[in-house]
Amino acid sequence: MGRILFDLRGGDPGLRFSPYCWRAKMALAHKGLAFDTNAVTFTEIEHATDGFSATVPVLHDGGTRIRDSFDIALYLDRTYPERPLFGDPAIVALARFVENWTFLSVNALGMKMIVSDIHAALDENDRAYFRQSREARLGRSLEEAQLGVAACRGDLKKALEPARRALSDSEWLSGAEPRFPDYILFGSLMWIHTISRDPLFAPDDPVGHWFERAARLYPELGIAQSAA
Ligand SMILES: N[C@@H](CCC(=O)N[C@@H](CS)C(=O)NCC(=O)O)C(=O)O
Incomplete structure (x- = not known):
């Protein structure tokens, strides 16, 4: 029956920006498991998964x-x-902490950085749904909500300080080897990076160096050339 990952795509079928899908793809590659990808748009998810999942x-x-x-x-x-x-x-519990921290800090900032640009990058059939659902969530228009990458870079640097300090003690957030906590944060930063392409990090930022190391881990995912 094979192994298939349902991934999210933008208007360009090659544009894969979902932070959660990046986490899953990194996890599969970490295991050395081959998989095929079925890339769908937001409004295709329920049908493509036979009602199994809304996400x-x-x-x-x-x-x-x-x-x-x-x-x-x-x-x-x-x-x-x-x-x-x-x-x-114990690592599962710590990974839950990283998941919640990332959601509340990096993902929240990411919305301010790119939400309107995500809308512009979506398949035409997704745009009305995305605008309506995200504007309801944010309580303002996408254009008002997006401040842009450059305006938020300082806040992102501050938000990532816990990761920066952890990375001064070890090569990966999880220690000597990358594990799922690394892929959680990596996925969220890939989300911003894939949409904006503006540099997220100063050249001497250890978090930027960690991000580039992670991007190069699994050449089969085709990230390295786009993230470096
Ligand atoms: N907790 C879930 C979150 C998944 C999620 O929210 N995925 C987004 C794509 S980034 C989605 O499918 N959203 C569907 C929608 O907004 O309709 C996970 O970790 O997989």
């Missing part, structure tokens, strides 16, 4: 279906224990 990523692994990037990572560790993404229940 992507969704993983079909043989006869098993899993939704949610964190649940996909847990499933992969249970099913393919080699090359752990967590390896220990």
Whole structure:
């Protein structure tokens, strides 16, 4: 039956910006598991997954279906224990902390940086849905909500200070080897990077160096040339 990851795409079928899908793709590549990608637009998700999920990523692994990037990572560790993404229940709990921290700090800032640019990059059929759902969530128009990458770069630098300090002690957020906590933060930064292409980091920022290291980990994902 094979292994298929349902990914999100923009108007350009090659534009893959979902932070959660990047987490899942990094997790699959970390395990060394080959997979095919089925890229859908926002408004195609429910139909493409036969009503199984309102969000992507969704993983079909043989006869098993899993939704949610964190649940996909847990499933992969249970099913393919080699090359752990967590390896220990304590790391699962810490990864939940990283997931929540990233959501509240980086993802919230990311919206201010790129939300209107995401809208412009979407397939035409997605634009009305995205505008309506995100404006309801943000309480303002996309154009008012987006301040831009340059205006928010200082805030992003500040928000990433915990990661910067952690990376002064070890090469990866997870220690000597990258694990799922690294992929959580990486996915969110890929989201901003893929849409904006403006530099996110000063050249001497250790978080930028970590981001480039992560981008080069799995050449099969085709990230390195676009993220470096
Ligand atoms: N907690 C979920 C969040 C997934 C999620 O929100 N995905 C977005 C794409 S980045 C989505 O599919 N949104 C559907 C929509 O807004 O209609 C995960 O980690 O997978």
